[in-house]
Amino acid sequence: MSNQYQKFFSVLLFFALLIGVFPLPSSAQRLIRKTSIKNELKLDLLIKGGLVTDGSMRAPVKTDVGIRGDRIVFIGNSARKNVTAARTLDAAGMIIAPGFIDPHTHALEDLSNPQRSANENYLMQGVTTVVTGNDGDGPFRVAETLEKWERQGIGINAALLVGHGAVRGEVMGKGDVQPAAEQLSQMKNLIGRAMTEGAFGMSTGLFYAPGSFAETEEVIELAKVVAQSGGVYDTHMRDEGSYSIGLLGSIRETIRIGRTAKIPVHISHIKALGTEVWGQSRQVIGLVKQARAKGVEITANQYPYTASGTNITSALVPRWAEAGGNAELLKRINDPQIRPRLVVEMEANLKRRNGAEAILITRSQDKQLVGKTLGTVAKERKKTPVETALEIVAAGGAGIASFNMSESDIENFMKQDFVMTGSDGSTGHPRKYGTFPRKLREYVFEKKLVTLPFAIRAGSALTAETFRIPSRGRLRVGYFADIIVFDPRTVRDRATYEQPETLAVGMKYVIVNGKISVDDGKYTGILAGRALRKISISKTIAF
Ligand SMILES: [Zn+2]
Numbered sequence: 001m002s003n004q005y006q007k008f009f010s011v012l013l014f015f016a017l018l019i020g021v022f023p024l025p026s027s028a029q030r031l032i033r034k035t036s037i038k039n040e041l042k043l044d045l046l047i048k049g050g051l052v053t054d055g056s057m058r059a060p061v062k063t064d065v066g067i068r069g070d071r072i073v074f075i076g077n078s079a080r081k082n083v084t085a086a087r088t089l090d091a092a093g094m095i096i097a098p099g100f101i102d103p104h105t106h107a108l109e110d111l112s113n114p115q116r117s118a119n120e121n122y123l124m125q126g127v128t129t130v131v132t133g134n135d136g137d138g139p140f141r142v143a144e145t146l147e148k149w150e151r152q153g154i155g156i157n158a159a160l161l162v163g164h165g166a167v168r169g170e171v172m173g174k175g176d177v178q179p180a181a182e183q184l185s186q187m188k189n190l191i192g193r194a195m196t197e198g199a200f201g202m203s204t205g206l207f208y209a210p211g212s213f214a215e216t217e218e219v220i221e222l223a224k225v226v227a228q229s230g231g232v233y234d235t236h237m238r239d240e241g242s243y244s245i246g247l248l249g250s251i252r253e254t255i256r257i258g259r260t261a262k263i264p265v266h267i268s269h270i271k272a273l274g275t276e277v278w279g280q281s282r283q284v285i286g287l288v289k290q291a292r293a294k295g296v297e298i299t300a301n302q303y304p305y306t307a308s309g310t311n312i313t314s315a316l317v318p319r320w321a322e323a324g325g326n327a328e329l330l331k332r333i334n335d336p337q338i339r340p341r342l343v344v345e346m347e348a349n350l351k352r353r354n355g356a357e358a359i360l361i362t363r364s365q366d367k368q369l370v371g372k373t374l375g376t377v378a379k380e381r382k383k384t385p386v387e388t389a390l391e392i393v394a395a396g397g398a399g400i401a402s403f404n405m406s407e408s409d410i411e412n413f414m415k416q417d418f419v420m421t422g423s424d425g426s427t428g429h430p431r432k433y434g435t436f437p438r439k440l441r442e443y444v445f446e447k448k449l450v451t452l453p454f455a456i457r458a459g460s461a462l463t464a465e466t467f468r469i470p471s472r473g474r475l476r477v478g479y480f481a482d483i484i485v486f487d488p489r490t491v492r493d494r495a496t497y498e499q500p501e502t503l504a505v506g507m508k509y510v511i512v513n514g515k516i517s518v519d520d521g522k523y524t525g526i527l528a529g530r531a532l533r534k535i536s537i538s539k540t541i542a543f
Contacts (some may be wrong), residue, residue: 029136038166043085044068044514048080048483050091055176055461055474057453063095067481068513075477091485097456099128099482099510100436101463103301104236104268104422110152112145118155120523121425124503125436125493128133128482128512129532130159131467134424135236136165136205136267140190143197147533153527156512157482159469159534161203161234162194164222169463172448176213176323184221185205191225198533200467201232203268206250207239208314209322214254216253223261231534232467233257234266239351241273241404247280255291255298260363268467269424272409273308274352281409285416292418299466301422304411307401307497309362309429313393314376315353315402316386318345333390346386350374353402356385360497362428363399364392371498372430376398394523397543399428403498411449414439420466421459430500434493469532485509 045067051060052075058245066074066083072082102122107130110116122130132138138161139145145160171186172179179187191202204210204219223233225415235257237250243439251267258265269290287309291298304371313322313329321342332338333350350356356375362368369392371375378388413419421439436459443449450458462474471479486508491506512517 010065014513017211017472019192040084040451041066041074043074043083044082044087045481045511045516046340047091047483047485047509048078048088048094050094050096052475053095053453053456055457056212057457059453060095060512065475065483067483067511067514068300069120070480072475072479072481073476075475077232077295078528089485091165093487093489093510094485095452095488096475096485097126099484100126100128100421101131101467101469101473102127102423102425102435103131103266103420103463104134104424105132106134106424106426106432107219108138108145109515111149112464113150114152116521117149117152118165118523118525119529121158121433121501121503122153122423123510123512123523124505124507125423125434126484126507127156127423127436127470127515128484128485128509128510129159129469129527130162131159131200131234131463133161133163133199134203134234136163136203136206136208136211138163138199138203140167140170140194140198141197142194146198146533150529154529154531155517156282156529156530157472157525157532158468158530160193160199161201162203163198164204164214165208166189167191167222168210168214173209174210174323174325174342176320178215179218180214184196184218184375187222191222192229192485195229195231196533199231200469200532200534201236202226204238205236206253206307207236207243209319212238212319214322218439220257220261223257226261227261230451230468230535232264233261235510236268236269240269240271240277242276243349243352247272247277248283251284251287255287255296257396258291258296258298258495259294264299267298267300269422270302270306270413270419271405272302273310275354276352278406278409279317282410285412288416288418299418299462300413300416301420302410303412303422303431303433303435304410304443305429305431306405306407306410307360307403307429309399309401309431310388312359312361315359315400316346316389317393317460318342318349322393328534332395334350337521342390343386346389347354350385350389355543358403360401361392361398362401362497362500365396366398369398396481399403399426408542411443412449417454417456418462420456420462421455422463428500430493430495430497430502433495433500433502434504437491437506440486440488442529445488461484468534481511481514483509483511
């Protein structure tokens with residue numbers, strides 16, 4: 001044995017004895033243990049090995065996402081870190097993305113109904129947050145509604161808009177009247193209260209009665225109240241076709257409201273409705289871009305279907321005939337002095353909507369009508385389409401799908417970076433069950449009209465930013481864990497006009513506030529959603 005080896009062994013022996021005779025003090029042992037725990041990351045959930053599309057326009061990256069409690073706490077390569085997780089989800093071959101946020105829904109009823117409050121139709125599309133109360137219909141008793149949802153439980157997060165139509169109806173009734181100063185201040189008070197109770201903004205339905213009776217100035221005055229709380233203005237515009245002020249006139253009105261009330265404005269379900277305005281998407285986009293360049297914050301949402309969903313009364317009956325409510329409408333229908341004028345105007349409105357074969361009845365008390373076009377029902381009854389429509393209106397009305405859009409306008413709008421995805425989900429129209437997966441399948445993976453990061457952003461981050469919903473809409477450490485994991489090969493909508501209530505497929509996992517709501521493609525039965533309240537300081541929250 002050489003000298004060197006002897007030295008080495010004697011040193012080794014010395015340390016072995018030292019440790020044996022004088023073990024490390026317990027404080028030092030604790031420190032060593034602590035340091036190793038510090039390097040260890042304990043997660044509730046680890047989503048491993050998927051392509052992360054984080055809501056920004058960045059290209060997808062293969063990496064892992066870690067969740068603790070209701071938040072994202074880790075994004076990166078979990079193999080390189082000392083990560084342990086209570087459960088690991090294998091996302092190999094899958095896309096990991098922020099849960100979709102839907103800016104325009106009619107989910108209010110479902111959310112409030114304990115039998116339907118899971119909103120499975122949205123969960124299976126990968127939607128984890130909805131905005132509701134659109135089209136001017138949102139309740140002005142916001143706190144009451146949010147508290148009810150909290151008490152009963154909801155399957156997805158939900159934010160409310162206070163409805164201008166609801167407020168106007170409460171203060172002024174359903175008539176074609178203008179507000180006195182006192183009535184205007186009553187409306188302002190109701191809206192101001194709704195904002196302090198947590199509404200994210202105000203919606204208008206200027207196409208519908210009674211919103212249609214409001215002049216632009218009234219809307220501006222009320223929007224100013226919303227602007228003070230940092231809320232947004234969301235609108236179903238006065239005219240999406242050629243009914244009254246026209247599509248372009250309505251865009252100009254919306255821009256004026258935004259500029260004058262100094263409020264972000266959002267156009268719901270942007271479209272060119274009816275052959276008379278087909279092709280005007282180009283001019284609409286031009287007007288919006290011009291306004292944005294001048295500092296008006298204006299955005300829009302859109303669903304990927306050529307048919308809109310509405311009711312036969314709103315689509316065909318002129319607003320003056322609706323003034324005063326349904327009883328007044330029925331009187332006018334039966335008044336021989338008034339009826340001829342009604343018929344003439346309804347003929348024109350039917351033409352605007354591409355004729356009786358383009359009106360499909362999707363919802364009616366008379367089940368015989370569902371699934372038939374107005375043209376078919378008219379033939380069966382041996383009457384004109386308008387006479388038939390009047391009979392249907394008098395018998396309580398009907399929900400319709402109205403085929404009035406051109407594919408090229410839809411595609412023009414979809415390519416714009418200010419247009420987000422919104423279902424406008426209503427009973428009887430497949431968009432309620434299919435919007436988000438349909439856009440992925442048809443426009444991203446098949447037609448390749450937009451890229452995957454573009455479509456994901458249009459369904460998540462853009463919407464969160466537009467509606468000022470903090471800490472959601474992106475995959476980012478510190479953000480709420482609203483996450484979807486889907487298979488790009490199988491994700492698709494299955495709902496059709498014939499079978500509108502068919503769930504979408506392809507969402508393997510849907511996580512809401514850190515809880516697994518869809519597990520291996522199946523709804524788990526939990527209600528992990530939250531009633532969202534706008535915090536009035538959110539004007540200053542950075543995204
Ligand atoms: Zn609408």
